[in-house]
Amino acid sequence: MLRTHTCGELNKDHIGQTVTLSGWVDRVRDHGGGKFIDLRDRYGKTQVVIDPDSPQSAMDNVQPVRNEYVIQVIGKVIQRPAGQDNPKISTGEIELHVQELQVLNVCKTPPFVPNQKDLPNEDLRLKHRYLDLRRQPMQDTLVLRSKIIKAMRDYSEANDFIDVETPILGRSTPEGARDYLVPSRVHNGSFYALPQSPQIYKQIMMIAGYDRYVQVARCFRDEDLRADRQPEFTQLDMEMSFVDSDDVIGMIDGMMQKLAKDILNIDLPLPLPRMTWDEAMTRFGHDAPDLRFGVEIVDLTDIAAKTEFRVFRSVADAGNHVRGICAPNGQSKFSRRGIDELTKMVQEDFGAKGLAWFRVEDDGKLNSTIAKNFTAEELAEIASRMGANPGDLIMIIADTWEVSCKALYGLRKRIGAELELFDPQEMNFSWVTEFPMFEHDAEADRWIAMHHPFTAPLVEDLGHLDTDPGKARAQAYDLVINGYEAGGGTIRIHDNKVQQKVFGLLGLDAEAAQERFGFLLDALQYGAPPHGGIALGIDRVVMLFNNLENIRDCIAFPKTQKATDLMMEAPNLVETLQLKELGIEVLGKDEDE
RNA sequence: GGCGCUGUAGCUCAAUUGGUUAGAGUACCGGACUGUCGAUCCGGUGGUUGCGGGUUCGAGUCCCGUCAGCGUCGCCA
Numbered sequence: 001m002l003r004t005h006t007c008g009e010l011n012k013d014h015i016g017q018t019v020t021l022s023g024w025v026d027r028v029r030d031h032g033g034g035k036f037i038d039l040r041d042r043y044g045k046t047q048v049v050i051d052p053d054s055p056q057s058a059m060d061n062v063q064p065v066r067n068e069y070v071i072q073v074i075g076k077v078i079q080r081p082a083g084q085d086n087p088k089i090s091t092g093e094i095e096l097h098v099q100e101l102q103v104l105n106v107c108k109t110p111p112f113v114p115n116q117k118d119l120p121n122e123d124l125r126l127k128h129r130y131l132d133l134r135r136q137p138m139q140d141t142l143v144l145r146s147k148i149i150k151a152m153r154d155y156s157e158a159n160d161f162i163d164v165e166t167p168i169l170g171r172s173t174p175e176g177a178r179d180y181l182v183p184s185r186v187h188n189g190s191f192y193a194l195p196q197s198p199q200i201y202k203q204i205m206m207i208a209g210y211d212r213y214v215q216v217a218r219c220f221r222d223e224d225l226r227a228d229r230q231p232e233f234t235q236l237d238m239e240m241s242f243v244d245s246d247d248v249i250g251m252i253d254g255m256m257q258k259l260a261k262d263i264l265n266i267d268l269p270l271p272l273p274r275m276t277w278d279e280a281m282t283r284f285g286h287d288a289p290d291l292r293f294g295v296e297i298v299d300l301t302d303i304a305a306k307t308e309f310r311v312f313r314s315v316a317d318a319g320n321h322v323r324g325i326c327a328p329n330g331q332s333k334f335s336r337r338g339i340d341e342l343t344k345m346v347q348e349d350f351g352a353k354g355l356a357w358f359r360v361e362d363d364g365k366l367n368s369t370i371a372k373n374f375t376a377e378e379l380a381e382i383a384s385r386m387g388a389n390p391g392d393l394i395m396i397i398a399d400t401w402e403v404s405c406k407a408l409y410g411l412r413k414r415i416g417a418e419l420e421l422f423d424p425q426e427m428n429f430s431w432v433t434e435f436p437m438f439e440h441d442a443e444a445d446r447w448i449a450m451h452h453p454f455t456a457p458l459v460e461d462l463g464h465l466d467t468d469p470g471k472a473r474a475q476a477y478d479l480v481i482n483g484y485e486a487g488g489g490t491i492r493i494h495d496n497k498v499q500q501k502v503f504g505l506l507g508l509d510a511e512a513a514q515e516r517f518g519f520l521l522d523a524l525q526y527g528a529p530p531h532g533g534i535a536l537g538i539d540r541v542v543m544l545f546n547n548l549e550n551i552r553d554c555i556a557f558p559k560t561q562k563a564t565d566l567m568m569e570a571p572n573l574v575e576t577l578q579l580k581e582l583g584i585e586v587l588g589k590d591e592d593e
Numbered sequence: 594g595g596c597g598c599u600g601u602a603g604c605u606c607a608a609u610u611g612g613u614u615a616g617a618g619u620a621c622c623g624g625a626c627u628g629u630c631g632a633u634c635c636g637g638u639g640g641u642u643g644c645g646g647g648u649u650c651g652a653g654u655c656c657c658g659u660c661a662g663c664g665u666c667g668c669c670a
Contacts, residue, residue: 027630027631027632029628029629029630029632029633030626030629030632031626031627031628031629031632031633032625032626032627033626033627033628034627034628034629035629036628036629036630036632038630045630047629047630049628049629051627051628052627066621067620080628081628083628084628084629084630086629086630088630089630092630109603109620109621110603110604110620111603111604111620112603112604112605112620113604113620115631116604116605116619116620117605117619117631118604118605118606118619119605120604120605121599121600121604121605121662121663122662122663123661123662123663124604124662126662173670175670176669176670177668177669177670178668178669196669196670197670199670221669222669223668223669224594224667224668224669225669226664226665226669227663227664227665229669345665348595348596348597348665348666349596349665349666350666351666406666410665448670449670450670451670452670453670454670455670506670550663550664560661560662560663561662561663561664562661562662566661566662
């Protein structure tokens with residue numbers, strides 16, 4: 001037997017027993033006469049002692065042992081000498097006195113060790129992921145991830161959801177994100193696409209009568225990465241029949257309550273708060289606002305319209321918006337140079353023309369390089385509407401609605417973090433609902449589905465489809481946790497006529513729609529029940545529940561920003577013969593431009 | 594594709610802002626040590642400063658290009 005116990009479970013109750021442990025050498029402390037070894041596995045650490053009372057064979061075998069060697073020790077559990085307990089580890093009251101020690105495997109000098117104080121650079125961690133995954137924080141995260149997924153599955157099963165696997169090899173649908181394509185050998189020149197989500201399959205499952213479907217589904221999108229976005233990610237994909245938005249939201253409310261209780265021991269009051277997309281954009285400039293702190297956007301357009309300040313007035317006159325936020329005690333963190341930096345950010349990242357700002361002085365008056373353009377009354381009105389207090393920093397964006405939303409969202413996010421306006425331990429759950437059906441693509445002068453083309457409009461907005469599609473709102477809902485979109489879903493169109501109309505608005509005529517989604521359109525005509533669903537980003541939920549800042553730390557084998565796997569070195573070039581079988585020839589990078 | 598940050602010993606970092614032979618901690622190697630738990634003490638090995646070019650009497654430091662990692666905008670139905 002290679003082990004009788006793990007390295008985390010021995011305690012005073014085991015004193016006197018002879019046990020066998022196997023694990024990795026976390027550290028060796030050599031005292032000449034004897035050695036202490038911290039033996040580690042994923043359950044914990046146990047101190048192993050070799051001293052002159054141990055057999056000579058054990059002394060010989062331990063001689064070459066170094067960090068991360070895999071060893072097996074047989075020994076007696078003994079109480080530590082008085083005053084030698086280590087309260088930092090669960091096994092700290094005992095130690096193992098070695099009778100026999102075997103090296104099960106050696107280890108090259110590792111580039112880094114799991115208990116290292118300073119984390120190595122991320123590329124090194126990714127290259128030697130097997131070492132990185134030995135680190136306690138990574139193990140904790142993967143255990144948490146496993147628990148979260150189990151809780152989700154338990155909840156789903158308790159609510160009669162059926163777990164169904166859908167294909168990984170599917171059909172390319174050029175709407176939306178770029179597809180990862182897989183060439184077909186049997187059908188040279190044709191390609192499968194990896195699923196961006198099992199969207200259509202789960203709708204078909206509803207039509208097939210499996211009224212509650214769930215899947216822990218891997219999804220693939222060939223788009224550029226972010227701290228919270230991987231090209232390959234996992235979502236909890238769900239779909240329900242005979243439901244409206246409230247039913248789906250209620251179902252997820254219950255799941256979040258269970259997760260919060262099971263994982264974080266937080267009692268989450270239900271229902272989770274909701275706000276419409278319009279409200280979110282007006283108050284926070286974003287469709288996934290972080291509600292852990294205030295600092296809401298204040299509209300100043302009417303004041304701007306009557307000032308002598310040309311920058312403001314011209315924006316107001318043009319029908320655009322002058323809006324701002326007030327950073328509480330913002331002057332403490334943002335000097336003139338800090339403000340310059342924020343200005344650069346709104347200009348370069350969000351396309352704003354500039355950033356107007358005021359310092360709130362001790363007497364409550366506003367001071368700024370632009371203050372001379374305003375009357376005292378106007379300044380007082382701005383200060384009052386902003387709810388400004390001495391020490392605050394008021395930031396104002398005068399621009400189009402879209403730019404002001406983006407820039408103020410960016411500013412709010414940044415000052416929230418830098419001024420520490422919220423407790424990072426706090427968890428905030430909410431819903432954003434009634435998203436617009438369509439966004440207008442100015443360049444192509446056409447409508448684009450905001451969610452996806454199978455999203456049902458609000459019943460009362462059906463008329464807008466004919467008259468003013470931009471006004472039509474969708475039966476859509478996003479779950480927002482701490483300012484991140486943790487999931488999103490919609491009620492789907494189950495009426496073929498409505499579906500055709502939406503396709504029409506998206507510039508797909510009947511023929512094109514049939515060509516791309518014919519199977520779904522056909523299926524919808526064979527008794528499709530009203531249905532809808534949601535997909536939760538599991539990686540993101542893990543990230544948020546574990547208070548982590550990037551999604552790579554929640555995934556065992558993540559990709560880099562350039563979508564490569566540094567450990568396996570994927571993607572890689574393949575043999576010409578492989579390509580030939582697939583009927584594929586690779587053009588040099590420069591040849592296509 | 595744009596913008597930004599980073600790249601110096603196996604690892605984490607420093608190098609007085611262009612000036613002598615590029616340092617420290619840790620790891621590694623050798624030695625000492627019977628109670629440590631980030632053990633301690635003594636000694637030692639270890640560097641094409643990511644790569645390529647340029648400016649200069651002189652480049653880790655400045656410039657151009659390039660590669661890689663990260664952040665962000667575009668993008669992500």
